[in-house]
Amino acid sequence: xxxxxxxxxxxxxxxxxxxxxxxxxxxxxxxxLVTLIATRSEPEAEMQPEPAAILTMCTYxxxxxxxxxxxxxxFSVVTVLLSQLVDEERVEAIAPVPVAAYxxxxxxxxxxxxxxxx
Numbered sequence: 001x002x003x004x005x006x007x008x009x010x011x012x013x014x015x016x017x018x019x020x021x022x023x024x025x026x027x028x029x030x031x032x033l034v035t036l037i038a039t040r041s042e043p044e045a046e047m048q049p050e051p052a053a054i055l056t057m058c059t060y061x062x063x064x065x066x067x068x069x070x071x072x073x074x075f076s077v078v079t080v081l082l083s084q085l086v087d088e089e090r091v092e093a094i095a096p097v098p099v100a101a102y103x104x105x106x107x108x109x110x111x112x113x114x115x116x117x118x
Contacts, residue, residue: 031079036061036094051081051090058091 038061043052054067062070068078085091 031064031082031093032096033065033075034063034096036063036096037067037082038092038094039090040092041090051085054078054081054085055090061094 037054037058039055039058041055043055047055050071050073053071057067057070064075064078064082067082068075071078073081082091082093086093
């Protein structure tokens, strides 16, 4: 393979996902698709691009599903990256509101009805 062919091959070849996540280290934490992630620190120059992008994007909380979509990475890869960032205390994971904490449908309909009367 000539150096010209080798250069064009390396530009078009996707990066294997295990290269992005590196050594998983401790077991990945369990994240829900709707778990919100908020940045607790700024990205550093020596960081890999994916964790740095997470820190940049999460200045306003984003869900894990949104991060996965914006980064174009599978959910499983994003959860490994987030686990590493949580362990390093660079991001905060905010659990979704449990279903039991939502008000009843009847109450919401009564509030909407009352607001329409105003």
